Amino acid sequence: MEWETVIGLEIHAQLNTVSKIFSGAPTAYGAEPNRQACPVDLGMPGVLPVLNQGAVERAVMLGLAINAEITPRSVFARKNYFYPDLPKGYQISQFELPIVGLGHLDIELEDGTIKRVGVTRAHLEEDAGKSLHEGFEAMTGIDLNRAGTPLIEIVSEPELRSAKEAVAYMKKMHSLVRYLDICDGNMQEGSFRCDANVSIRPKGQTEFGTRAELKNLNSFRFVERAINFEVERQIDLIEGGGSVVQETRLYDPDRDETRSMRSKEEANDYRYFPDPDLLPLVVDSAFIDAVREKLPELPDAKRERFAEQYGLSDYDAGVLTAVREMGDFYEVVAAGCDAPKLAANWVMGEFSAAMNRSEVELADAPVNAEGLAGLLARIQDDTISGKIAKEVFEAMWNGEGDADAVIEAKGLKQITDTSAIDTIIDDVMANNPQQLEQYRGGKDKLFGFFVGQVMKATQGKANPAQVNERLKAKLDG
Amino acid sequence: MAQETLSGWVRKLQAREISSRELTQLYLDRIERLDPQLNSFITVTAEQALAQADAADARLAKGEATPLLGVPVAQKDIFCTEGVRTSCGSRMLDPFVSPYSATVVERMNAAGAVMLGKTNMDEFAMGSSNETSFYGPVRNPWDTERVPGGSSGGSAAAVGARLVPGATGTDTGGSIREPAAFCGITGLKPTYGRVSRYGMIAFASSLDQGGPMAATAEDCGRMLNAMAGFDERDSTSVERPEEDFTAGLEQDLKGLRIGLPTEFFGEAGLDERVRGVIDAAIEVLKGRGAEIREVSLPNSHLSVPAYYVIAPAECSSNLARFDGVRYGHRCENPEDLMDLYTRSRGEGFGDEVKRRIMVGTYVLSAGYYDAYYLKAQKVRRIIADDFRRAFDEVDLVLGPTTPELPFALGAKADPVSMYLSDTYTIAANLAGLPAMSLPAGEIDGLPVGLQLIGNYFDEARLLGVAHQYQQETDWHARVPAAFA
Numbered sequence: 003m004e005w006e007t008v009i010g011l012e013i014h015a016q017l018n019t020v021s022k023i024f025s026g027a028p029t030a031y032g033a034e035p036n037r038q039a040c041p042v043d044l045g046m047p048g049v050l051p052v053l054n055q056g057a058v059e060r061a062v063m064l065g066l067a068i069n070a071e072i073t074p075r076s077v078f079a080r081k082n083y084f085y086p087d088l089p090k091g092y093q094i095s096q097f098e099l100p101i102v103g104l105g106h107l108d109i110e111l112e113d114g115t116i117k118r119v120g121v122t123r124a125h126l127e128e129d130a131g132k133s134l135h136e137g138f139e140a141m142t143g144i145d146l147n148r149a150g151t152p153l154i155e156i157v158s159e160p161e162l163r164s165a166k167e168a169v170a171y172m173k174k175m176h177s178l179v180r181y182l183d184i185c186d187g188n189m190q191e192g193s194f195r196c197d198a199n200v201s202i203r204p205k206g207q208t209e210f211g212t213r214a215e216l217k218n219l220n221s222f223r224f225v226e227r228a229i230n231f232e233v234e235r236q237i238d239l240i241e242g243g244g245s246v247v248q249e250t251r252l253y254d255p256d257r258d259e260t261r262s263m264r265s266k267e268e269a270n271d272y273r274y275f276p277d278p279d280l281l282p283l284v285v286d287s288a289f290i291d292a293v294r295e296k297l298p299e300l301p302d303a304k305r306e307r308f309a310e311q312y313g314l315s316d317y318d319a320g321v322l323t324a325v326r327e328m329g330d331f332y333e334v335v336a337a338g339c340d341a342p343k344l345a346a347n348w349v350m351g352e353f354s355a356a357m358n359r360s361e362v363e364l365a366d367a368p369v370n371a372e373g374l375a376g377l378l379a380r381i382q383d384d385t386i387s388g389k390i391a392k393e394v395f396e397a398m399w400n401g402e403g404d405a406d407a408v409i410e411a412k413g414l415k416q417i418t419d420t421s422a423i424d425t426i427i428d429d430v431m432a433n434n435p436q437q438l439e440q441y442r443g444g445k446d447k448l449f450g451f452f453v454g455q456v457m458k459a460t461q462g463k464a465n466p467a468q469v470n471e472r473l474k475a476k477l478d479g
Numbered sequence: 480m481a482q483e484t485l486s487g488w489v490r491k492l493q494a495r496e497i498s499s500r501e502l503t504q505l506y507l508d509r510i511e512r513l514d515p516q517l518n519s520f521i522t523v524t525a526e527q528a529l530a531q532a533d534a535a536d537a538r539l540a541k542g543e544a545t546p547l548l549g550v551p552v553a554q555k556d557i558f559c560t561e562g563v564r565t566s567c568g569s570r571m572l573d574p575f576v577s578p579y580s581a582t583v584v585e586r587m588n589a590a591g592a593v594m595l596g597k598t599n600m601d602e603f604a605m606g607s608s609n610e611t612s613f614y615g616p617v618r619n620p621w622d623t624e625r626v627p628g629g630s631s632g633g634s635a636a637a638v639g640a641r642l643v644p645g646a647t648g649t650d651t652g653g654s655i656r657e658p659a660a661f662c663g664i665t666g667l668k669p670t671y672g673r674v675s676r677y678g679m680i681a682f683a684s685s686l687d688q689g690g691p692m693a694a695t696a697e698d699c700g701r702m703l704n705a706m707a708g709f710d711e712r713d714s715t716s717v718e719r720p721e722e723d724f725t726a727g728l729e730q731d732l733k734g735l736r737i738g739l740p741t742e743f744f745g746e747a748g749l750d751e752r753v754r755g756v757i758d759a760a761i762e763v764l765k766g767r768g769a770e771i772r773e774v775s776l777p778n779s780h781l782s783v784p785a786y787y788v789i790a791p792a793e794c795s796s797n798l799a800r801f802d803g804v805r806y807g808h809r810c811e812n813p814e815d816l817m818d819l820y821t822r823s824r825g826e827g828f829g830d831e832v833k834r835r836i837m838v839g840t841y842v843l844s845a846g847y848y849d850a851y852y853l854k855a856q857k858v859r860r861i862i863a864d865d866f867r868r869a870f871d872e873v874d875l876v877l878g879p880t881t882p883e884l885p886f887a888l889g890a891k892a893d894p895v896s897m898y899l900s901d902t903y904t905i906a907a908n909l910a911g912l913p914a915m916s917l918p919a920g921e922i923d924g925l926p927v928g929l930q931l932i933g934n935y936f937d938e939a940r941l942l943g944v945a946h947q948y949q950q951e952t953d954w955h956a957r958v959p960a961a962f963a
């Protein structure tokens with residue numbers, strides 16, 4: 003039988019506010035355990051939550067970016083369950099009335115077609131703390147630094163049909179939240195993670211199959227592998243005469259498999275009810291308009307503009323706009339060297355390769371946009387050739403100075419003096435009489451040999467176009 | 480000296496007729512001597528109080544005049560007090576020393592009050608008799624075989640016996656007014672949102688409201704001036720211009736429209752003798768120019784059932800934080816997480832608290848939420864609507880505070896009969912209205928309370944009416960013989 007995969011994603015993005023969603027404690031990552039938790043975060047008796055407006059702004063920003071309805075009056079609710087790293091015994095979240103309603107996000111599939119994925123809702127909530135299992139003999143340590151960190155949970159419609167589509171959607175959302183600068187997108191630190199609801203059904207069937215929820219997937223690779231494993235598991239199960247049970251499963255990256263955490267029967271009854279400590283959240287049109295003013299240019303719009311303004315292919319424009327900082331970087335380089343296509347080739351080629359090799363992020367790269375533009379300008383004005391430029395770039399990357407300094411120090415300036423080139427050509431011809439004879443006898447292929455000899459004699463500094471032209475004239479003359 | 484009121488002490492302190500240290504020492508001595516009969520204090524903070532008194536004396540010497548400068552008060556042990564045990568009447572918080580102070584405590588400290596200690600209360604404010612406290616029951620100063628009411632029974636008994644001139648209380652379903660009535664004192668539950676709940680340990684967040692308990696309406700007004708005010712740390716706190724709650728005390732009652740809800744005077748278990756006291760009080764108010772009208776609160780019989788869905792629902796969630804993980808009681812040698820939870824909570828909470836947590840958990844559960852919680856919230860709305868209509872016709876509503884006289888310790892073993900003690904007080908909490916109780920008579924040597932319910936933010940008017948009544952009567956000035 004042919005099966006169809008049905009996937010819905012719940013993405014949890016940590017909002018990059020300075021303080022927590024319901025307290026004034028800082029949200030910075032990596033502090034000593036429990037040093038960034040105030041009485042509110044610790045769930046002390048008598049404390050009360052006060053909503054951080056910065057979190058609301060960020061949620062509205064996301065809502066506008068995915069063309070969603072912003073709920074004029076949304077409600078915070080308590081999700082009740084016991085866990086040691088949940089200090090109050092409930093999580094403040096939104097249940098029936100989330101701040102962001104129905105919206106959508108367009109993703110590009112492998113064949114280049116665009117698919118519109120529905121976003122059911124997005125709601126604000128607080129994160130829990132962390133349970134630490136290492137270093138405590140037969141006990142568990144609790145770190146509440148993360149408790150109260152603002153999250154937005156973005157729930158997609160079950161419209162994704164493969165692991166690849168799920169990854170494309172997640173990557174697009176990742177790019178979006180970073181564009182909006184509402185989330186640092188750091189997946190290793192858990193700032194951006196997702197749960198995947200996965201089910202299968204016979205192709206053509208409209209009803210959904212029973213789903214399993216895969217928890218806490220914190221890399222694109224894990225999302226793809228976990229879903230693929232889960233789909234295979236479900237197909238094997240059903241084709242073997244069994245049936246899928248509704249349950250929560252955990253992906254184990256070491257074994258590349260998913261394992262059952264708890265079944266529907268064991269699931270918590272969260273006893274949601276409106277939090278009486280918080281008034282309904284009213285967002286009026288003036289607030290929404292003010293947030294709209296702050297919206298940056300979004301990825302899809304920027305990609306279109308890049309293609310048009312810089313004459314780039316749609317593909318190149320897509321690569322350069324996937325990450326906001328990369329797009330900004332490119333624009334500085336393109337403007338600085340006045341050669342948009344050359345800039346695109348270098349940013350995506352030489353420069354990205356160097357970043358990958360050195361395993362650095364854009365912000366930490368030893369060559370900045372102005373530096374790269376300076377190098378490319380020297381190609382444009384014929385000071386150096388593209389080939390020499392790679393050598394210069396290498397030196398710049400190693401901290402040997404800017405393009406002009408490296409060119410000067412290494413004496414890499416291109417030889418463009420025709421008489422100087424002629425002299426060298428004459429020498430080469432004189433030193434290789436045998437090849438000259440063969441060439442003139444009709445062995446055209448030897449032209450390349452002469453070019454090579456001239457370039458070798460000039461350590462690559464001769465202007466290649468001039469060398470070609472002068473050689474042709476002299477050899478044929 | 481037992482006759483002097485909080486307002487009287489403020490004047491004497493300002494006139495430098497007595498120092499705050501002397502006054503504080505006087506009351507500390509009374510507590511030491513007399514409280515063993517009452518058990519109204521859980522913690523007495525003598526040393527700290529004397530230090531606060533000395534600071535107040537220094538400020539008095541400089542001619543400062545903050546509203547409560549140098550006056551001894553007590554805090555109900557539901558208000559967090561930095562560096563002092565804050566038990567909420569529970570074994571669960573017996574070892575808990577708060578790392579911060581409630582807004583009410585901070586505000587009263589800023590007003591110059593001297594805290595003598597923390598008063599006894601029903602465990603987590605759940606009770607109407609003060610018998611559920613982990614620290615043992617409080618006794619009524621008018622008859623120590625009887626209950627002082629609850630949950631603010633410690634504050635009421637302490638003020639009633641004049642162990643302190645004024646104390647704070649909290650009122651979720653009548654917890655200021657019922658004990659005030661039982662102990663012969665004046666107590667005010669302000670409009671929901673008037674007094675910050677920050678640092679007041681939550682029982683039912685949408686109903687809880689702190690307020691003053693003292694001998695007279697004037698005292699309550701002075702205390703409320705210090706307690707009330709917008710607090711950005713409490714999202715349900717209401718931002719309004721500052722108000723002087725003693726400003727309307729001298730307002731006469733001519734033309735004042737007082738409504739008597741027929742439902743408060745029906746058969747619903749109202750003691751005839753209590754009714755007689757209320758009737759007499761009505762005559763006094765009439766004599767001062769008030770007009771009396773009948774009004775109807777047709778849904779008031781739904782108050783108690785709606786309350787006993789909403790309050791337990793919120794408490795089941797509010798008390799989830801007491802899990803033995805971070806503070807408070809923790810069982811010995813837990814075997815695993817479930818054992819830590821079940822034993823810590825099983826040992827830490829008393830029966831009434833457990834009963835309400837279970838009821839609350841049930842009414843919020845999937846499949847029952849709509850039938851109970853949602854329905855109760857709808858009932859709450861129609862009860863508030865009843866009042867809204869009544870206040871179109873009258874300025875305030877009057878009736879008994881409680882259906883009965885203070886009852887004997889142990890007399891109400893059945894929880895439902897206990898819950899019915901709050902039958903007249905709960906509606907004001909559900910609607911969020913200000914309401915107060917003031918002493919209006921005596922039967923067999925036991926005080927009877929009169930309840931006034933006002934429109935939203937109309938505390939000044941309530942206090943004014945009570946003050947006018949207290950100009951013509953002396954019930955508020957009576958002190959039980961054993962404590963005179």
